[in-house]
Amino acid sequence: MRLTTSIIIALNALRLNALRSFLTMLGIIIGVAAVIVMVSISNGAQKQVEAVINSLGTNILMVRPGAGFMGRRSSGAGSESPFSEKDFETLHKEVEGVYAMTGSLTTSAPVINGNINWLTSIQGGHDGFLKTMDWELDSGRNMSEQEVRSAAKVAVLGKTVVEELFGEEDPLGQRIRIKKVPFTVIGVLREKGQNAFGRDQDDIVVIPISTARKRIAGRNETVPDQIPSITIKMEDWVNLDVAKARVEEVLRERRKIKAGEADNFGVHNLSEMVKARTSTETTLSLLLAATAAISLIVGGIGIMNIMLVSVTERTREIGLRLSVGARKRDILQQFLVEGITLCLIGGLIGIAFGVTATVIISQIGNWPIVIGPSVILLAIGAAAAVGIFFGYYPAHKAASLNPIDALRFE
Numbered sequence: 001m002r003l004t005t006s007i008i009i010a011l012n013a014l015r016l017n018a019l020r021s022f023l024t025m026l027g028i029i030i031g032v033a034a035v036i037v038m039v040s041i042s043n044g045a046q047k048q049v050e051a052v053i054n055s056l057g058t059n060i061l062m063v064r065p066g067a068g069f070m071g072r073r074s075s076g077a078g079s080e081s082p083f084s085e086k087d088f089e090t091l092h093k094e095v096e097g098v099y100a101m102t103g104s105l106t107t108s109a110p111v112i113n114g115n116i117n118w119l120t121s122i123q124g125g126h127d128g129f130l131k132t133m134d135w136e137l138d139s140g141r142n143m144s145e146q147e148v149r150s151a152a153k154v155a156v157l158g159k160t161v162v163e164e165l166f167g168e169e170d171p172l173g174q175r176i177r178i179k180k181v182p183f184t185v186i187g188v189l190r191e192k193g194q195n196a197f198g199r200d201q202d203d204i205v206v207i208p209i210s211t212a213r214k215r216i217a218g219r220n221e222t223v224p225d226q227i228p229s230i231t232i233k234m235e236d237w238v239n240l241d242v243a244k245a246r247v248e249e250v251l252r253e254r255r256k257i258k259a260g261e262a263d264n265f266g267v268h269n270l271s272e273m274v275k276a277r278t279s280t281e282t283t284l285s286l287l288l289a290a291t292a293a294i295s296l297i298v299g300g301i302g303i304m305n306i307m308l309v310s311v312t313e314r315t316r317e318i319g320l321r322l323s324v325g326a327r328k329r330d331i332l333q334q335f336l337v338e339g340i341t342l343c344l345i346g347g348l349i350g351i352a353f354g355v356t357a358t359v360i361i362s363q364i365g366n367w368p369i370v371i372g373p374s375v376i377l378l379a380i381g382a383a384a385a386v387g388i389f390f391g392y393y394p395a396h397k398a399a400s401l402n403p404i405d406a407l408r409f410e
Helices: 003-016 018-056 085-094 145-149 159-166 209-217 240-254 270-313 315-323 328-365 373-399 403-408
Strands: 060-065 098-113 116-125 137-140 154-157 175-178 181-189 204-208 229-234 265-269
Touching (some): 003 328, 018 270, 018 373, 060 240, 060 270, 098 209, 116 159, 154 159, 159 204, 181 204, 204 209, 270 315, 315 328, 315 403, 328 373
Parallel strands (some): 154 181
Antiparallel strands (some): 060 265, 098 175, 098 229, 137 181
16 A cells, blocks of 8 residues: 555545544644744743853853841842942952953933934943943944043944934034933944843943933932942953952952851852843743643543544454455554654644744743744654654554454444
């Protein structure tokens, strides 16, 4: 018997029992859909980690004020005093292997050029901001250390801001206003595009952190020269664990934290922060993997059951085929193809459901996803494997029937 003939017979058999066939395929459909979602989210999470690390590097330390504790009660996140310029300078001097570092004071404000108004992110930083963030200039220059110290009104613009405010016009040397304060454009950042979290990195204006404190964000009452967070980029040869311990030691001394007391700040390795962000994706992927495995096993058992029923219902037909010259391998092939066809149809429906569900999850939950040909091939392969594994026994049983006994079967 030709393979094409077996496929035609299998399709006719499934068509004659369409509802029963669909109900049998449900386990395969759910399992394959879960495989698609699981692999897509796992691949997306991996790409996200790679994108963030590649954009900044693995040798980044993020330093932020943290929640303090009074007795056993937390005083609340953000309740601790921010860092000061003296803290910044001390870290720069006493931590070995610093490649570049910057403080960060971020806010949003309207930026005006003539009669054009654009709301964007205002990033106050030090002169090492671009080196720390591994960001190059497309044109112009970076702000200098003297401009940071003197709170100069200079600005470096991201590509999106340039396009919105100036169009095709050269912005260098032009005057813009941020909260009615005039700034001179001294540089344009090279385009970066969206980050791993979907934010437009080019929608930004970088100004001296001293100017941001004095003119845009306002001063902190307790720490007038406040720095909400510090980012440190270490040299490639530096052991980050050693550097992290040294930063903590310097800050504990600066902030007068006694031995045994909890730190009122946090020092984080960028790689650890990114992994923490993707931990939920990993957990969800594991849950979906379990769901996929269980669904495929349940679906496979359902297919074995329905194939055994089919063998029983068609016993006289099998006996007739054997009596007129059909070989056992023809019967084996016929029922095995029927089981595989059932799984593959369920797999194709599952792929459609899986891709749809993945896109919906991505849009609603802002999950990173990557759907590639390998994901589809994996799903089809899983469905075919289930069909072969669970369909072989019923097919073998059908092929092993005695023709005379099969013809007598009622």
